[in-house]
Amino acid sequence: MRYIDLDEVEIDLPGNRQAQVDAAWVYVDRKMDESEAKVRAEGAKKNWSAAEITEKVNRARISARKAAISAKNNLWSDLSDLLAEQSSGKCWYCESKELRSDNPIDHFRPKGKVVECSEHPGYWWLAFEWSNYRYSCTYCNSRRVEAESAGGKHDHFPLFTPPDWNKSETDNNAEKPMLLDPTKANDCKLLTFNQNGEACPNESDSTSDNYKRVKKSIELYHLNHKNTTRARKQIHQEIRQLVASTNELLDAGLDPRSLAIETNIKNLLRKIRATCKSTQFNTAARLYLSQFDSHQWVKDILDLR
Incomplete structure (x- = not known):
């Protein structure tokens, strides 16, 4: 909501x-x-x-x-x-x-x-x-x-x-x-x-x-309808994978401005931004991403509006 x-x-x-x-x-x-x-x-x-x-x-x-x-x-x-x-x-x-x-x-x-x-x-x-x-x-x-x-x-x-x-x-x-x-x-x-x-x-x-x-x-409001719950669970899974992928790339010494990292960040932003017309359940996505805010780069994404 x-x-x-x-x-x-x-x-x-x-x-x-x-x-x-x-x-x-x-x-x-x-x-x-x-x-x-x-x-x-x-x-x-x-x-x-x-x-x-x-x-x-x-x-x-x-x-x-x-x-x-x-x-x-x-x-x-x-x-x-x-x-x-x-x-x-x-x-x-x-x-x-x-x-x-x-x-x-x-x-x-x-x-x-x-x-x-x-x-x-x-x-x-x-x-x-x-x-x-x-x-x-x-x-x-x-x-x-x-x-x-x-x-x-x-x-x-x-x-x-x-x-x-x-x-x-x-x-x-x-x-x-x-x-x-x-x-x-x-x-x-x-x-x-x-x-x-x-x-x-x-x-x-x-x-x-x-x-x-x-x-x-x-x-x-029927908020836990089976299809809705499954869609949110998939969002959580995708966010977890994007965060893990980005951390691996950073740990490997890849430039934060590299295409691979920027693509991951762009995908995360799409998931959490309520104004993004191509994604849904954005509040849940933001909450899921905030679970990884011990990483500074995740905090930076969450701070973006």
Whole structure:
């Protein structure tokens, strides 16, 4: 997981973004009002009681709101390229380039419902809020039901409670999300990777909130999917071999500016640099390389930005 600075996203938002959002909410409100009018007309014709009308109106407005928000999904899908630029096209959660999705945008606070809170209507009021969007691959975002590949964030949003979830736009609870957020720098530091390519907590106290957050994030973001873990393990292997090769060349008295050594260093830089478009899992690669920082030349690489 790599830190994403939302200030950088905001700078590049389209100039007409707010106008588009305002127009979308006008559309949503209109569809809800139309739905209510239709129910009331039917209720008058069928002599429904006031309680029946109120119940049916509430259900109709909620249904109309969901449909209208979905109809305006371009307000998040149109930002996918902009969000992708922040991570060189890699998933914000796992740093994979295997997005496998035409609409790789996750609503961090889910817009339609919250699995962990059955009475929650979803954070519908954040549906068009760009700062709630996360660029995500299918494995991290989609619900998975197969036993061998359980995971996927989907509509999950677990909290440490109390306080409770904010269930309306007027609620102001200081929510304590369990899931790690790539837009929070401190969250990204809580996750590390072992030599087997597995994501794991960066601390050992299994009773701490930070430990629990990492474990829940690994589960719901699907961070230890078999293919992902294997790819990280291969990166660790390649880094170990490149470091060993470079040390052998240096010990043999080869000039550090030789083609062989410079090629090794270039390959290591590609693996650890988040801005490199041809590599993935760069945070894991940097952590793996840092295991060899007793060598000054490795320290020098890690210091490069």
